[in-house]
Amino acid sequence: MMAGIISDDDAQYALEMVKAICAEVGPGLPGSAQERQRAGMIRAELESHLGAANVTVEEFSLAPGAWLGTFRVSAVLMLAGALLNLSMGSVAGVPAWLTAALALALAVVAPLPLVLEFLMNHEVVDPLFKKGRSVNVIGTLRKPGAKEVKRLLMLSGHHDSAWENTWISLLGYGFYGTIPTIFIGFAVLAAASAIQLVGVIAGDAGIARFGTLGWVMLAYPIVPAIIVAIFFVRGRKNGGTVPGAADNLSASALAVAMCRFLVKNPSSIPGDTEIWFISFGSEEAGLRGSRRYVERHLEELKRLDARLLNFETVAHPEIGILTSDVNGVKNSPEMVASVVAAAERAGVPYKVEAPFFGTGNDSGPFSRAGLKAATLLPFKMPQQIVAFYHQKRDRPEVLTIEPLLNVLKLALEWVRSGGE
Numbered sequence: 001m002m003a004g005i006i007s008d009d010d011a012q013y014a015l016e017m018v019k020a021i022c023a024e025v026g027p028g029l030p031g032s033a034q035e036r037q038r039a040g041m042i043r044a045e046l047e048s049h050l051g052a053a054n055v056t057v058e059e060f061s062l063a064p065g066a067w068l069g070t071f072r073v074s075a076v077l078m079l080a081g082a083l084l085n086l087s088m089g090s091v092a093g094v095p096a097w098l099t100a101a102l103a104l105a106l107a108v109v110a111p112l113p114l115v116l117e118f119l120m121n122h123e124v125v126d127p128l129f130k131k132g133r134s135v136n137v138i139g140t141l142r143k144p145g146a147k148e149v150k151r152l153l154m155l156s157g158h159h160d161s162a163w164e165n166t167w168i169s170l171l172g173y174g175f176y177g178t179i180p181t182i183f184i185g186f187a188v189l190a191a192a193s194a195i196q197l198v199g200v201i202a203g204d205a206g207i208a209r210f211g212t213l214g215w216v217m218l219a220y221p222i223v224p225a226i227i228v229a230i231f232f233v234r235g236r237k238n239g240g241t242v243p244g245a246a247d248n249l250s251a252s253a254l255a256v257a258m259c260r261f262l263v264k265n266p267s268s269i270p271g272d273t274e275i276w277f278i279s280f281g282s283e284e285a286g287l288r289g290s291r292r293y294v295e296r297h298l299e300e301l302k303r304l305d306a307r308l309l310n311f312e313t314v315a316h317p318e319i320g321i322l323t324s325d326v327n328g329v330k331n332s333p334e335m336v337a338s339v340v341a342a343a344e345r346a347g348v349p350y351k352v353e354a355p356f357f358g359t360g361n362d363s364g365p366f367s368r369a370g371l372k373a374a375t376l377l378p379f380k381m382p383q384q385i386v387a388f389y390h391q392k393r394d395r396p397e398v399l400t401i402e403p404l405l406n407v408l409k410l411a412l413e414w415v416r417s418g419g420e
Contacts, residue, residue, distance in 0.1 A: 017249075017257075064134075065130065103196065143271055151419065155411060250404065257404075315384055322376075323353065
């Protein structure tokens with residue numbers, strides 16, 4: 001039987017699926033009822049192609065607000081440290097050295113929640129936040145008649161949507177000054193508090209005053225850093241305000257579209273290979289769905305020589321093939337090479353790149369566990385960040401057929417080669 005060819009119809013199928021979920025459910029924040037409804041629609045589509053027996057849903061627990069909540073935690077610690085710095089020597093009955101020492105301690109501690117949880121993806125403040133439930137949806141396919149499975153290929157996206165980023169929406173390109181401002185604030189507070197403490201211990205009032213925050217440092221960066229961090233996101237009620245058409249229903253819909261195509265064209269499936277189509281939950285809460293999945297299935301994934309090709313924000317014709325994830329976790333060079341080879345065979349535009357600072361995708365937990373994984377990011381920066389990323393404007397209208405089709409072409413070549 002001649003192998004099938006991916007067409008505009010397959011990309012249009014994915015686009016119509018995104019439109020349907022946005023129209024019928026709308027935004028779906030991690031852990032929300034709406035996120036579960038979005039997962040339910042994806043499950044129904046997979047079942048229509050694979051049969052209910054070949055689709056599973058795995059629940060997991062998480063603290064949905066913890067990952068981005070670290071901005072507020074760090075901001076409160078910074079505020080407390082700044083107030084202690086300002087009050088040095090003016091609180092009756094409290095020694096100046098103690099106030100200065102506490103200010104320095106808080107200045108040092110303040111960035112840790114943000115660095116450890118938001119940037120490095122360690123769940124350090126989760127016990128402080130309300131718990132919730134989310135789901136991963138998994139469809140399974142192998143070639144009819146195949147008996148022995150020697151390799152597992154996974155195609156994935158995530159079905160939850162993001163909280164609205166306040167500062168992208170309000171500032172546009174000015175957003176790029178917000179994160180640096182927060183970390184400048186941390187550094188200035190720590191330096192000032194250290195100088196203040198040295199002055200107090202040395203008995204030098206001039207040095208102590210030099211280390212005490214004044215109006216200039218309060219005007220920038222301390223007060224702006226606190227405001228930026230506290231109000232970093234908005235739209236926390238119910239399913240939120242961001243439809244998440246590009247980020248990342250586009251990816252989950254493409255995983256289903258690949259399932260639909262391969263069911264119709266089983267000759268494209270290597271004989272000794274099983275394919276899983278996965279839509280992860282709660283990626284926007286710090287990759288919680290993919291983390292829980294790896295934790296639960298690690299031994300099985302290792303045994304089956306599993307390889308994950310993750311799709312993320314499919315909105316630009318040129319496909320970024322990411323060499324690393326979660327701020328420095330290297331993706332398997334073998335995996336990256338296999339994806340590049342697939343892109344060459346498919347004849348689609350691509351570039352191999354390291355992700356920008358702060359990026360985390362669902363391939364990250366797989367790569368961190370030593371599994372073969374990589375993410376495709378067909379997304380143009382900084383233009384599309386300002387245009388719709390984590391904003392109300394992330395609606396189906398931002399999607400076009402060409403990026404969807406290019407990812408499908410690449411994914412098909414990757415599957416046909418068995419991930420080689």
